Amino acid sequence: MKKTLLVVALMGxxxxxxxxxxxxxxxxxxxxxxxxxxxxxxxxxxxxxSPNWNAKAxxxxxxxxxxxxxxxxxxxxGESYK
Numbered sequence: 001m002k003k004t005l006l007v008v009a010l011m012g013x014x015x016x017x018x019x020x021x022x023x024x025x026x027x028x029x030x031x032x033x034x035x036x037x038x039x040x041x042x043x044x045x046x047x048x049x050s051p052n053w054n055a056k057a058x059x060x061x062x063x064x065x066x067x068x069x070x071x072x073x074x075x076x077x078g079e080s081y082k
Contacts, residue, residue, distance in 0.1 A: 021081050023059045024073045030082040032073065040065060040073055 021028045026036040043050075043057035043065045055061075059069040 019081075022076070023056075023061075024076040025079075025081060026056050026059075026073070028056075030080060032076045032079045036073060037077070040069060044070070 019030070021030060024036065025032050026039045029035070039054065040057045040059075043052065043054045046053055046057070046065050048055075048058075048063045054065075057065045057069065059072045062068065
């Protein structure tokens, strides 16, 4: 019984600590800044079939990292979600 209560209590604590950041915060650190831009630039031009595909760089989920993704990031550059 005590182990079950402990697990339930820990699950509650862990779920409270999960934070969802918007897609344009590519590295999910709570700030849209240079590291996000660098990641997007590194993967620019890639598609879902590219060997180094990074789905997080495809901000609008259209299967390609392109100008549309860059514009999304640029529109939110400097925002903080902390």
